[in-house]
Amino acid sequence: MMSSNLGGGSSSPEKMKKHEGYLAGRAFKFGDDISTDLIAPGRYFHLRSNLPELAKHVLEDADPEFADKIEAGDIVVGGRNFGLGSSREHAPIIMKLAGVGAVLAKSFARIFFRNSINIGLPALVCDTGMIDEGDRLEIDLRKGIIKDITKNTEIAFNPLPDVMIKILSDGGLVEHITANKGFNL
Amino acid sequence: MGVFLGKTIAEKILSEHSKKDLKAGDIAVVDVDIVFAQDGTGPLAVSQLKKMGFKRVANPSKSIFFIDHAAPSPRKELSDSHKVLRSFSKESGAALSDINRGVCHQLVAENYACPGNIVIGADSHTCTAGALGAFATGMGSTDIAVGFALAKTWMMVPATIKINYTGKPGAGVYAKDLIIYLIGKITADGATYKALEFSGEAGRDLDMDERLTISNMAVEAGAKAGLFATDNKTAEYLKKQGRPGCFREIKADDDAEYENVINIDCSAVEPMISKPHTVDNAVPVSQIEKVKIDQVLIGTCTNGRLSDLRIAAGILKNHKIASGVRLIVVPASADVYLGALREGILEVLVESGATIVNPGCGPCVGVHQGALAGGEVCLSTQNRNFKGRMGNPEGFIYLSSPATAAWSAVKGYISDPREVLAL
Numbered sequence: 257m258m259s260s261n262l263g264g265g266s267s268s269p270e271k272m273k274k275h276e277g278y279l280a281g282r283a284f285k286f287g288d289d290i291s292t293d294l295i296a297p298g299r300y301f302h303l304r305s306n307l308p309e310l311a312k313h314v315l316e317d318a319d320p321e322f323a324d325k326i327e328a329g330d331i332v333v334g335g336r337n338f339g340l341g342s343s344r345e346h347a348p349i350i351m352k353l354a355g356v357g358a359v360l361a362k363s364f365a366r367i368f369f370r371n372s373i374n375i376g377l378p379a380l381v382c383d384t385g386m387i388d389e390g391d392r393l394e395i396d397l398r399k400g401i402i403k404d405i406t407k408n409t410e411i412a413f414n415p416l417p418d419v420m421i422k423i424l425s426d427g428g429l430v431e432h433i434t435a436n437k438g439f440n441l
Numbered sequence: 442m443g444v445f446l447g448k449t450i451a452e453k454i455l456s457e458h459s460k461k462d463l464k465a466g467d468i469a470v471v472d473v474d475i476v477f478a479q480d481g482t483g484p485l486a487v488s489q490l491k492k493m494g495f496k497r498v499a500n501p502s503k504s505i506f507f508i509d510h511a512a513p514s515p516r517k518e519l520s521d522s523h524k525v526l527r528s529f530s531k532e533s534g535a536a537l538s539d540i541n542r543g544v545c546h547q548l549v550a551e552n553y554a555c556p557g558n559i560v561i562g563a564d565s566h567t568c569t570a571g572a573l574g575a576f577a578t579g580m581g582s583t584d585i586a587v588g589f590a591l592a593k594t595w596m597m598v599p600a601t602i603k604i605n606y607t608g609k610p611g612a613g614v615y616a617k618d619l620i621i622y623l624i625g626k627i628t629a630d631g632a633t634y635k636a637l638e639f640s641g642e643a644g645r646d647l648d649m650d651e652r653l654t655i656s657n658m659a660v661e662a663g664a665k666a667g668l669f670a671t672d673n674k675t676a677e678y679l680k681k682q683g684r685p686g687c688f689r690e691i692k693a694d695d696d697a698e699y700e701n702v703i704n705i706d707c708s709a710v711e712p713m714i715s716k717p718h719t720v721d722n723a724v725p726v727s728q729i730e731k732v733k734i735d736q737v738l739i740g741t742c743t744n745g746r747l748s749d750l751r752i753a754a755g756i757l758k759n760h761k762i763a764s765g766v767r768l769i770v771v772p773a774s775a776d777v778y779l780g781a782l783r784e785g786i787l788e789v790l791v792e793s794g795a796t797i798v799n800p801g802c803g804p805c806v807g808v809h810q811g812a813l814a815g816g817e818v819c820l821s822t823q824n825r826n827f828k829g830r831m832g833n834p835e836g837f838i839y840l841s842s843p844a845t846a847a848w849s850a851v852k853g854y855i856s857d858p859r860e861v862l863a864l
Contacts, residue, residue, distance in 0.1 A: 289629065289719055291827040298807030299832045301511060302518035305484050305525075317834040337630040337663065341827055343565040345485060345581035366634050366665055367565055371581035419468055419595055429583045430492050433590070439470045441595055 277398045279357040279378070281329035285389040286318055288335035292368060294318040295339070295347040304346050311350040326355050331393050333384050334361035339368020348372040348379075358395055360384050360402065360413070373420045374429040382413035447696040449601040450668045451636040454576040454691070458559050465600040465698070474558040474575075476588040477505040479545050480512065481806070482563035482581070484522045487529045489586035499592035501534035507548065512540035512801045515809040535589065543774030543800035546570070546742040549577075550653055551776060555679075555687035556671045561588050566742050566824060568659045572652035573678070574671040574691035576636075579660060599636040599665045600700040601693075602627075606643035608708035613859040615752070616651035617744055617822065617842035619643075620658045621713040623705060625723025633663030635700065638693060640670065643707040649678040650746040657743045658824050661720040712858055715840035718828040726845055726857045734839075735817040737762075737850040739795075740771025741805045744822035744843050747780045753847040754786040756861055757793035763853030768795040769811045771803030793851075807832030820855055822846050 294317040296310060303310040315322040315332075332351060338361035339347065348371050351359065358378040362385070372379035380395070382402060387393070391406040395413075402411040416424070419441040426432040433439070448456065449465070456462055459469040476498075478486045483506045498504040506526045514520040523540075530537035538548055545562065546569035554560050556574035560567060563585040570577035580594070588594050604623060624631075637659050639652070647655070652669050659667025669675075670692035679688045711725035739745070739753050750772065762768045770790050772778040778800050781787050787797055804811030805823040812832030813819055819831055819838050826838035841849070844858035851861075 293807075293825075293827040293829045297829045297834070299812070299829070301481060301806065301808045302516050304481060305518065305522050317829045337633070340629060340663070341565060341825060343563055343567075343579045343581050344482060345563075345583060349485075363630060363633065365630070365663060367579055367581060370584065374581060374583040417468060417597070429587060430489055433587055434493050438591060439593060439595060441468070441470060 277396065279329065279331070279395040279397070281327070281331045281357050281393060283331055283333045283387050283389060283391040283393050284322065284326065285387065286332065286334045288337060289340060290318055290334050290338050291341040292339055292344050292347040293341055296344055296350055307346065307349060307353055310346060311353040314350045314354045323354060328355035329357040330355060331395070332356050332359040333387050334359065335384065336362045338364050340365035343367045345371040345375065348377045349375050352377045373416070373424050376424060376428040378424065380413040382411050386411070447694050447698060449636065449693045449697045449699065450574070450638055450670065450691060451576060451599055451601055451666060454557055454559060455596060455598050457557065463598045465598050467598045468595065469598070470593055470595050471559055473561050473588050473592055473594055475503045475549065475553050475560040476500070476562070476585060476592070477507060477545060477549065478563035478582065478585050479507045479510050480519070480522055480526060481510045482585070483526045485582035486563055486586040486589065487525055489583045490590055493586065493590060495590040496533065498533045498535045498589040502536065503553070504535040504589050505538055505553070506530050506535055507538040507545035508540050509544050509801045510806050511808045512799070540801070541775060543772070543777070544742045544745065544802055546657065547745065547773035547777070551682055551774060555684070556675060556689050556691045561585060561594055565660045566657050568664065568667045569653055569657040569742060571656035571659065571667040572649060572669050573675060574669060576666055576668065578665050597634070599634055601636045601638050602632055603638045603640060603699045603702045604644070605641040605702055605704045606639065606707055607641045607704060608643055608706040610643065610707040610710060613712050613844060613857070613862050614707070614710055615842040615844060616647055616654040618710055618713040619705070619707060620655045621715050621720070621723050621840065622710045624658065624662045624721050625713070627662050627703065629661060629719055629721040630663040632659070635664055636666040636668055637662070637664045638668050644669070645672060648748070649674055650748040653746065654743055661824055712842060712845050714845070714855060715826055717826055717837045717839065720825055720840065726841065726855060729855055732818060732839065732855040734766060734820045734849060734854060736767045736769065736811060736813065736819040737846050738769050738771070738804055738811065738819060738821035738823060739843050739846050740773060740803050741823040742773055743824040745771050745773030745777060747777050749822065749843040750777070750781045750786050750790070751784070753843045754789040756844055756847040756858065757851065758789050760793055760851045762794035762850040766850050766853055767811070768793070768850045769804060770795045770797050772800045774800050804831055820846050820849050
């Protein structure tokens with residue numbers, strides 16, 4: 257049930273376009289307990305219906321310059337319990353909108369993890385302790401491997417549950433439900 | 442339907458709702474009884490529903506949009522969001538709880554959740570309804586949109602950690618102290634992906650208001666749900682709410698399998714404080730340095746119920762809050778507000794110097810009604826103290842029970858309520 261990584265389960269590798277299974281970018285390193293309040297602060301509550309504007313403040317309370325520094329495909333690297341707190345899905349949405357290609361962490365809070373997959377942002381559990389700020393990373397979602405090009409090391413990530421692979425492969429939960437006219441997990 | 446042998450409360454409720462015999466770790470699509478969102482998460486759920494092409498909600502009387510986080514609207518962008526929820530409720534058949542009613546979690550307990558239900562809400566503190574023996578859990582807007590559309594969701598059945606509260610809490614020790622103590626012990630991710638089952642004789646002694654406080658904060662240990670078995674207190678509460686018919690017995694089997702059992706001797710628990718910026722940064726108030734406070738908040742879905750306000754008023758009677766301290770009181774619902782009004786509680790609070798704001802989330806979410814200035818310290822009865830939570834990343838939030846908050850407002854710095862209770 258919890259046994260295969262992305263592409264290894266129900267979705268066949270050949271169906272997956274290269275950009276869906278392969279990600280590359282620079283690492284932006286954060287510590288433990290990055291809450292959704294730090295990612296999408298409550299003082300910008302009024303911007304929740306204006307996501308591009310809210311995205312300009314993504315992770316602002318953890319790193320005030322993050323939104324200026326991030327380039328498409330870059331990878332957010334956290335520690336323990338990434339995304340704890342509020343259920344606001346705006347947190348992973350504005351990360352994705354700002355260009356974040358994936359988020360890696362030692363562990364994720366439950367709701368953030370589920371939200372990320374639902375909106376099509378890969379959230380991967382791995383040992384992030386050896387990754388440093390600015391390292392160039394390549395992620396092969398199909399093989400379950402993260403390559404730290406800067407350090408010339410490989411890190412395996414924990415496989416996602418099959419149901420999440422299905423949702424992520426369909427492009428997110430809205431797309432899954434629309435394509436299947438309901439759940440097909 | 443499966444044969445229920447050796448099951449936890451979570452396994453029982455999820456099995457019943459999937460018509461499968463489920464154990465911890467299984468994944469299944471389940472029927473949901475109650476689905477809701479609030480004004481911070483609802484507009485996104487509405488746009489996702491529209492994207493999927495749904496015009497109606499599957500179960501109108503059990504689908505609710507609550508306007509509570511920024512109520513009444515402090516600015517035009519939020520007025521527009523509220524308008525979206527009001528008109529979508531009308532079009533889709535969903536119920537609307539407007540600005541005059543109060544916090545979603547309190548209203549779900551008062552009016553909607555029944556023992557054995559599955560409740561999903563686009564708010565992390567949806568776990569509050571676990572106090573009634575409902576499997577209640579928070580999700581994001583997209584999951585909730587699907588819940589509105591289909592009255593179904595997918596779940597992984599959580600393993601359960603049993604919290605065995607024994608002994609009798611001393612004077613000045615409340616449900617809030619018991620849950621902060623637990624989170625300090627198991628940490629902010631100590632129950633991630635798990636259900637907590639609260640039991641033991643001290644757990645059973647807790648009344649419904651206290652159980653709601655404890656279940657509310659289950660998510661602060663990462664838990665998916667915070668469950669109490671039902672008993673005569675559950676039945677009495679539902680009767681008082683005019684919903685006696687929805688009572689049923691919900692309890693774990695004697696031979697249920699728990700991932701872990703944690704024993705807590707309540708007689709050894711002191712009044713507790715969570716220090717900035719995590720809930721698990723927990724210390725007894727007796728061991729805290731002198732912390733001067735600028736603002737005190739009594740209320741929210743954690744501690745804004747009638748018994749909480751009654752405890753605060755009991756302490757504030759014949760006292761004035763310290764000069765330079767702002768005390769903001771937020772009743773959790775209109776019924777709580779009315780109850781406090783009729784009992785003379787609000788009079789006592791206002792005479793002590795409190796500012797009463799309308800039922801809702803108040804300043805807890807950092808939108809309005811008491812955002813902190815840079816460097817300011819707030820002692821709050823809310824459930825979380827993350828950096829930036831109350832509208833300013835330069836603010837410092839400490840958490841406590843209403844008793845500790847009330848006495849600290851009088852003293853002007855964080856103080857032990859046992860000082861006044863011993864007077």
